[in-house]
Amino acid sequence: MAGNSTDFQMEELIAKPSARMASPAIHRMQVPESLELRNVLRHACRLHAEIFDLSQPLSRRELETAARQVLVEFQLPECYVGWTMVVLSNEFWRERVISIPLTRRLLLLPEVSTNGQGRQSGFADVQIQAESLGMKVLAAESSPELMQLLFDNSIEAIVGVASLDVLEKALEMILLAGIPALAVPLLSKNDATQFDSEWVEELLNVIPSNRHQHEPEYAALLRSARAMFEPAELIRLVPRLRKGPSLAEVNGAGASALEPIAATEAIAHDFLALGGKYARPFITLAAFQAMNGDTIPGTSSFRGQPQIPDAVRRVALSIEIFHKASLVHDDIEDADEFRYGRPTLHRAHGLPTAINVGDYLIGLGYSLVSRESSTLGADVVGDIVDILADAHLRLSEGQGAELLWRDARNKLLSTQDALEIYALKTSPAFEAALLSGLRCAGPLGESQSRLKEFCRHLGIAFQILNDLKDWQGDQNNKLHAGLDTLGGRPTVLWALAIAGLPETRRQELLQLVDSSLPSAERVTRVRELYTQAHVFTQADKLIADHQSHALSIADEIEPECLNRLLHYLVDTVLFGASTFGDSVSKNSYER
Template sequence: MELPVISLPRAVPLQRERKPKENIPQTRGEREQIRSRLRAYVEEVGAVPPLSMTELRGIAEQFVEREGLDTIYTDYVGVLLNSEVWRDHLATIPFERRLLLLPKCLRIEDQCPAPFDEFGLLCKQCGLCSIQDLQEEAERLGYAVLVAEGSALVMAIIETGKIDAIVGVSCLSVLERSFPYMEAAAIPGIAIPLLQDDCVDVTVDLDWVWEVLHLTSDDRTHRLNLDGLREEVKGWFDSAMLEHLMGPAASETEVQAREWLAKDGKRWRPFLTACVWKAAQEDHDVEIPDSVKKAAIAVECFHKASLAHDDIEDNDDYRYGEATLHKQHGVPVALNLGDLLLGDGYRLILECDAPAEARLAMTQAAASGHRTLSLGQGAELNWTLAPSPLSLTQVLDIFRKKTSPAFEVALQLGASLVGATSEEMQIITRYSEALGIAYQIRDDVEDLTDADSPNDLLAMRPSLPLAILHERTKAKPEQRALVEKAWRRECTPEEIATIKELMEEFEVETRCRVLQESYKEEAVQCLKDLKSASLKGLLRRVVSKIFSIEVKDWCSEFEARNAASSETSPQSTGGSNAAG
């Protein structure tokens, strides 16, 4: 079946890139790790709200010491800690009894057309900043929304008796001043700290705001540890577990295929299969059965087969920092190993302990995904025979066909195992398409910005940055001719350097990032019609998880930083107060 013509999503505003204040962890990955470990710590110590400032500070200091963090982060930890102890309570409160409190400094100050009244900023829906989208979604859910700030305002709102919970975005100092009022009223509140406090074009971890905005006790997975689940999924690919689930590798060919299957990888696709199954369970701590594991491994079999074949077709030399499969064993062996993994994938599906209808649906989903991926790869390969400029939508269509099917198959296999409806499957298809495109755009952005990444300007593959540059040089004949030469892969190294300069001049990276964020948002918006709050909440968080920055050995990084600080200063410069 032919896919519909691809259309561009509504552009969403990008936050300006700014360095966080020194008392806030500097990378998104570090902040994610702190929040994840703090969530587990709250359960461990059994903290019960409301916490007094003394209790809050004490627990925050204990956590900072245990995790080896710089004490300068204590206030930040205190804010996250207070939010975590209220999390389950806030989830039970209807959206109609909640207030979303946003700061006016999220706006682009020098361009914002919004006026103010006695209640705060009156958003003009210009689309320049994130306030519009947050306000629209919150009001759609039933929240009261104010774009204002200040501890006096918080007190006035609490005293009305019309609000039972507050979701607030603000800087650490304002949150600290507001804490006594929240504590006195024992009103549930979750705060997302701004990353700066200078009140001009500030930034925030927006995914956290969206996550809390949709927090509801109807979502049984809102306490599910996605990091823990992903680590569990990764464990399914050690040799002992693969032998348990797939049977012994009885030949050299099977051993080679298993080694390739077990090679390093992000495991996002099998993780998605497990996520969908988890979302349907009353108890998210229930043990995952072998049938789900087999389906998840089948997804990875398909993925690793496509990589083996793709590396041959693209003549790539390296994968996972090592020689590609065909460089290690030769093209004939690599082709055969890919074919074997395809067979193993279908075999695992048929071995799942599931109703015949479910196994048929899983097989159909895998076959359809395999076909769509091959059509996308075919379009790319045929392009390489006579390379010429592709439009933005043509490149995105290749992304849709090459990358999105793997996400769709992963999700649909999990959905088939739990008896998802046809309406849910249709939503999963739309979600997967947007998610896959956003994922591939991220790869192109990384290629553009990372000196260690393979360069699509040299490789024979369609490039989104090059498509954008081709469109933006339409009125510059000389520059456009050079871009067209790059499309044909005829540029000298000096001309490639000029192309990169043009990409900076025409802000190609920014356009790529806007598209990435827009497709991420489209993926989330696809979930609106899902009836299952658990599946909706989990898939929303999956978007944030996939696109968050991973940090390895983060504790050792903090410890090294702390050691360096202690060498230059006899005392820590960390704040002594844990903000609420």
């Protein structure tokens, strides 16, 4: 649509009653009703996106601010914020996607009920067209497979078709990776056959150009963090000192087939390579890179990953190794049976061996740092070891407080005490990852205390968000979350319920811990009591408060490259936080 015609249509749409401001209670994830309105808003977003700096990562906050500006301009309701953010994001990424070959793009399609007849006709045609162009095709809900493709560097761009809420969930990790993504929201959450086919056709036919675009810096760093734990690279960075086969080379015979002295090292290496999100080493690498830029003399790379000194990579490895050690010990303390889809170490190899492997990993983590004095400098190594030791002590204090509370007869818990446990258990890992990466790049300076505060708020918000996610998931997740609560884990949700329920209901909640009722009934009742106490809404507010504090601190931090990284971490670690409490509350019929 061209100039005057577009202006006239905009005025007509503004005049329509359906386009006037709606009640604030309307959810933010609605799709504009008419194709005409959607096309006009797409045109407006394309014009508005010209203000974006395409050379810098786009934060969720910037995206939402721009979306609200577009809606205010047209006097449209807040319920279209989510949809408008998707359109603006498309415009931000369009040029980047144009530069990527079709064979390096992935098409995400929604899961639909087919009754054995294959994909419904509309999507079947889209899938055939995409595959004829050389694109890969995947279900939007298949997050693990999607992330595997990202990590393996098999794809560089994504085109997605899904409902707004599914897009938000599927793109959570995509945002962390910084992968260019174009998306078309379904017109109805409950009907996967309704979508703007012309829009999908347009995105599929975005022809690659010869314009060179740099890969998003955070995507490359996330791949680099994962690549360190691939067997060959792990052996290169952390050579095995003992000879003999790995666990994978004994044909399922287990640790008994290993030479006894070499067994501990072999089990530890096998566990390190099993899986994870690798967020902590990513933060270390990103912090270092933010302060040094892309070109660093005397560095090595692995399979096209960013050139970062091996000494810094080993520091990043140590952060994840400490995390893996804590998982081994936590699994023992919580009597968990599975980790990464396999039996936990204490189930696979016995309790004494698992404890010993966890201890070995702690020693390995410290040794990776302490042996880099000649490359990083003795003062740098000393500071990083001190950062890691401080984080280790506080993590142990937090875990100890949780265990003591779990075993205590008195299950009363204040919100402040629960938040302090969260601060001890979760925040130190963020802090160690961030400060270690920065210290590899240079002195920490006067901002160190504020960065610690930033990590404290980020860690607390992250842990509360995880608790809400547990209750929002499928029935198995909810049962696990409820049993976790009844088993004695001191959560903020429990503390809020204790504080918010009248005395009779509070006593009922406390008695459910030792009740003889079936587990499912007990969990259902816990959820009902949480709902009565408005726990989920209050938890959502706590997340927003800590997120706001973290962003306020990030605003103060200099230089700009570090400021940008901190905002990016808040946007990605807490992605979708504003929707979780609302979603859980609705599922709980909270009033």
